[in-house]
Structures are given as C-alpha cells and as structure tokens.
Amino acid sequence: MCGIAGIFNQRADQTPDAQTLVNMAAIMHHRGPDGFGYEVMPDTGVGFSHARLSIIDLNEDRARQPFVSADQRLLLAHNGEFYDFKRIRADLTARGARFRSKSDSEIVLHLFEREGLDATLTQLRGEFAFALYDQQDDAMYLVRDRFGIKPLYYTETDDGVVFGSELKVLFAHPKVKREFSSEGLYHQLIQVMVPGSTAFAGIRQVAPGQVVKIERRDGQLQISEHQYWDVNFPLEQEYPGDDVDEQSYIDGVRKHLLEAVQLRLTADVPVGCYLSGGIDSCAILGLSAAATQTSVKAFTIGFDSAEYDETPIAEEMAAATGADHHIMRLNADDLYDHFVKTIWHTERTIYNTLGVAKYLMSQQVHAANYKVVLTGEGSDELFAGYPAFRKDMFLHGLDHLPESERKSWQELLEKNNKLFKGAMLAREEFVSPAFNAKMGFTPSCVQPWLSCADVALPLIAADRRAEVAEYDPGKAIADTLDETMLRGRHPLDRAQYVWIKTMLEGQILTWGGDRVDMANSMEARPAFLDHHLAEYAFTVPPHLRIKGNKEKYVLREAMKGLLPEVLYKREKFAFMAPPAHTDPKKWQAVVKLADQFLSEEAVQEAGLLDFAAVQETFAKHEDENTAIEEKVQLDAVINHMLGVQILHHHFIKTDVPALAAQRAKELGWKSC
Structure with missing residues (x-):
C-alpha cells in the first residue's frame, strides 16, 4: 500500500514542477514512509510521484515507483495490492515480458501493452487505485477498484488536472482551490454523501469500479468516465424457488x-x-x-x-x-x-x-x-447483515407472509434495534420522493441521514443556506444510481445496492x-x-x-x-463506539472541543455555520427532557458540526502547500 499523486497539464511544453510532486508525496508520508519516487516525462506535461509502504518486494531501489515502461511509452503509479499476480507474471514472462522488480504493481504495464486497458482490468484482483499515462495516445487513466477500497481524487486547475490518494495531496499543489461547496457542506452535516463528490468545490472522487480518462486534444484536456464493473444482482425471477x-x-x-x-x-x-x-x-x-x-x-x-x-x-x-x-x-x-x-x-x-x-x-x-x-x-x-436490511426485507420483501408472522417480525425489529435508532436507523419513517421514484421505496440505510436535513439546514450559515434552499440531497444521491442495476431486482438486492x-x-x-x-x-x-x-x-x-x-x-x-x-x-450487532450522551465524561470532552472549534469567533471566521443554531443544538442535547433517540441523532449532528469546523481549520485556514513543503524538508525529500 502506498500513496500516489500526479499532474497532467494542458500543454505538453508545460513541465510539472518536480518539487511540487515531491511535496505532494511528502504530505502523505504516513501512507508511504518507506521511500518516495517521482518521474517527469519529458515533453508531455506529465509527472507522477509516489510514497511507498513496502509489503511485497522490500527492495526499495528495485521496486521504487513510479514505473516507466522500457520503451518510455507508459508511466504508472499504483496504490494497493493485486492478488494472484504471480500467476499473471509467469504467464506474461512466458509471452516475452521482462520484469524489473518482484512487485505486483508492475503487471499493469505489461498487461496494458499487450491487451489494452479493458482486458487488463478484468484480470486485476484486489484493492487498488492507479494512474497510467500512455504517451502514444496522450491520455491518462485514473482507475479505482471495484468497491472503492482505495481512495483516488482529482481536480482541474487553470493548468490541467491534479490527482492524488488524499485531498491533502491535491491541496499541496499551490493552484488547487481550497473551499467548501455549499452542497458538500450540507452533505457533511447529514453524513451521507453524493457518490463521487467531496466536501470541497471542484474536487471529485473516481467512483468505485470506474475509469476516468483524461486525454489531450488541441491543447485542451477532455475528461470522460467509464464504469468497468458494477454491483449486479440477478433479476428477481432468476432466483431458484423454494x-x-x-x-x-x-x-x-x-x-x-x-x-x-x-x-x-x-x-x-x-x-x-x-x-x-x-x-x-x-x-x-x-x-x-x-x-x-x-x-x-x-x-x-x-x-x-x-x-x-x-x-x-x-x-x-x-x-x-x-x-x-x-x-x-x-x-x-x-x-x-x-x-x-x-x-x-x-x-x-x-x-x-x-x-x-x-x-x-x-x-x-x-x-x-x-x-x-x-x-x-x-x-x-x-450477506445482508445490517438492521436496515432486515427492516427493508420485512417491509418490502415478505409480502407473502401471514399477518401473524409479519407482526412477530416487527416486534423483533423494534426490540433488537433500540441502540441504533437515530443513527443507523431513522427515528421515524422518512420518504424521499426521488428514491421512491428510482427504486420503489426509500432504503432504510439512507433514511436516518436524509431525515437529518431539517436539523442540518438551519445550522448552515445564512448565505450558504440560501444556496441550498431548493436543493434535495436525496435526489442528488438517487440520480447517481444506475437504474439498470435496480430495475427488476428483489427489494433486498436494491437495498444492498x-x-x-x-x-x-x-x-x-x-x-x-x-x-x-x-x-x-x-x-x-x-x-x-x-x-x-x-x-x-x-x-x-x-x-x-x-x-x-x-x-x-x-x-x-x-x-x-x-x-x-x-x-x-447471536444476532448482528453493528460495531460502534458509545455515543457522547452515554457518558458524562465523554460529553465534557465534546464540550471542550466545542469551546475551541464551535466558539462564536471560530464559527464566524469559517463562515460555514450559524452560531445561534449551533447553540440551540447544544442546548437541546443538554435538555433532560430530550428523548434518548433524539440525543443519538444530535450526537451525530454535533460530531458533524465539529467536523466541518476542523476541516476548515486543517485545509482552508492552514496553508497546505507551505505545510507540504515543510514536511518534505523535514523528511529530506527533494527533487534532483
């Protein structure tokens, strides 16, 4: 496992700054403390860097990334693991490939050269994110594993595209803007995010099972997305019977x-x-x-x-x-x-x-x-382990059961899910018209977070609140879902999807x-x-x-x-830490953090939250008449309020490019 970063400029004669690439690697030193590398391909406007955590092939000189193909055509930076790579290496070697390392990463170069990207992806097994630049086609591919186990972000600047394993890696580049989007802020306060989005304006994630292709045409970069794998349940009638x-x-x-x-x-x-x-x-x-x-x-x-x-x-x-x-x-x-x-x-x-x-x-x-x-x-x-899945199975997938059995199911759900009400299960049933239109019902897994919208919206600063007054977070999420993967599927399959x-x-x-x-x-x-x-x-x-x-x-x-x-x-128990309301000592620790990050001065400086609404939220949490289920929800909302203020402190108030440069200096990481 490692961290990757890179730059693809609009103009081939605009050479990426090598030290910036090194700084981008340095700020994610925690992802790769065992060494770093960078490559700037001449006359392409492309450069990659890499911070390495050595797990397979511990020889740093031999396995250092980024990798460049023998003919100088391809540039690769990879984060993650490919399993079954020894069999693939043996097959490629028999077909004439020559490997310079024992690393699993290198198989991508040889597979791509011989079979192209689509055929390569079908053979890759594991958790991974990688960037591959092909000088022949003047195109870069950003690829993420099927479930999104490994992260990968990208954004556009005035000069081109910047990518990296973490947001701070992008922010280490001096031309990447560091600001919240109002929609991103809203989603941070309700927990559930729009797939592919982040809290920050203009910064995207490569979605799970997706390839983002960036190609240069007439001095401009064109970005396209392609889904190479998706969660594909059988049609409901294709399952065997009793x-x-x-x-x-x-x-x-x-x-x-x-x-x-x-x-x-x-x-x-x-x-x-x-x-x-x-x-x-x-x-x-x-x-x-x-x-x-x-x-x-x-x-x-x-x-x-x-x-x-x-x-x-x-x-x-x-x-x-x-x-x-x-x-x-x-x-x-x-x-x-x-x-x-x-x-x-x-x-x-x-x-x-x-x-x-x-x-x-x-x-x-x-x-x-x-x-x-x-x-x-x-x-x-x-395998449908969460309380939300059982609830959806009961509500939408067991219509054939007699009323007596349905009633016993309902009683069991109520009895066994008390701890999750207000967090993993909604306090009350919440309906999203967009989800209902897309898949026939609103999945129980998104209800607790979408139902927070009425609590979260007043917390947003007035000017930003006006920007999202007509925004429907449920619709924004539902719109990203592939209807062809939902149509004709069993209700439980739809909920799991x-x-x-x-x-x-x-x-x-x-x-x-x-x-x-x-x-x-x-x-x-x-x-x-x-x-x-x-x-x-x-x-x-x-x-x-x-x-x-x-x-x-x-x-x-x-x-x-x-x-x-x-x-x-034993029945499934969701692994969670005890919420703040369960322990006075823990609540005092929350209050201490709030004194620093949710003070009137801190809130006004960030311009993200409404201070009066913040105070009202804390007062409601401390009110002994507030129901426990509501306190569970308020615990989550307060964590989110603290979170957005801390994000502002870390990534907007802090000069991240300067911090990255300082980190590189301390590590002794520098360009040649």
Missing part, C-alpha cells in the same frame, strides 16, 4: 471466502487480523489460522461500555484459534482527545467516534511492527477503513470484498441471506464449524 439446494450455496460461500483469505495472506511482511465479536472478523481469523497453521496476531478494540463492548466473544475466538491476542481498551475521553487528528486523516466528517477508535488501533498495530491486517468489512454488505454505493464507499471504507488505517502506515485487506466472492454472493437467494430472523444465514452456516456457539446464535 426447492433451492441450500447446502450448495453454503459450500460455495465457504469455498470462495477461503480462497479470498488465502490470497490476502500473501506478503513479504507478517500479516495479522482485526478481531471484533462479530461473525465476519471471527471467520477471517479462523480461516487465517487454519490456512497458515500458525498463531495469528489478532487486534481487538474494547470499550468501557458493556452495551458496546465485544471483547468477551473476541477473547473466546482468539483462544479457540490460539491467536496472539492484543486488546486495546478505550475509555470515554480517549476518543475525543484524538478527534482532531482523526479528521486530518478522514478528510470528511464522522458521525461516530468508531473512526477515532480505529485510528488509535492502527497506531497499536504499527507499534507492534505489523503493516498488514485482514479485516471483516464487506460481509454485511454481501444502495448501501454499497453510499455507506460502504463513503463511510466504512473511508473513515472506518483506509484513511484511519493508512494514517499509521497500516494496510487493511477486506477479504469479503474480493470481487470473485462478491459476484458469487450476489447469486445467493435473498431468503438465504436473511432466513427467518437470522441475518447472514448462509455465511453463518458456512462458518459454523469455526465460530463459538454464542456467536453462531
């Missing part, structure tokens, strides 16, 4: 997951596992221990709230597998003490301090001299994944998001994903022999 062979699906899930885990154990450094008390991470640890036949290092986050702490089950699983178990126990005030630093890395607001907890955990992984861990992210998305396109990419894989892991030079490998496994999981009938009141049924059965009995029988 006589389905259940065991074949159980065996198929086990087979594909084991293969995904085995591939992700490939590294030239030790590989550990994240371990919570859930089925997902326990399955990953169990399979890893069985595949390696060694004691695997397992890392667990423990909270000081019994309602949210999962360490007892994690300890049972670690003991069963003989894991070397490390538990990080967090107290109430630990999380907000590190909130500001976490936002520097997430580059977006967070509704729950789980992101801070994972930032602190990656510190401990790094301190234990581990660079790689396997994680359980993606399982809930594939929306979650994967919004919350998985915009939350779980960013502030709950790559950004807080790589903050401490630690690579996370989510085996469940192997696209071969995913494509198989999409074929599992909905009633085998949620069977009766059991979510992730087919996965439970596939992993039954590995799991402690209490976990096999």
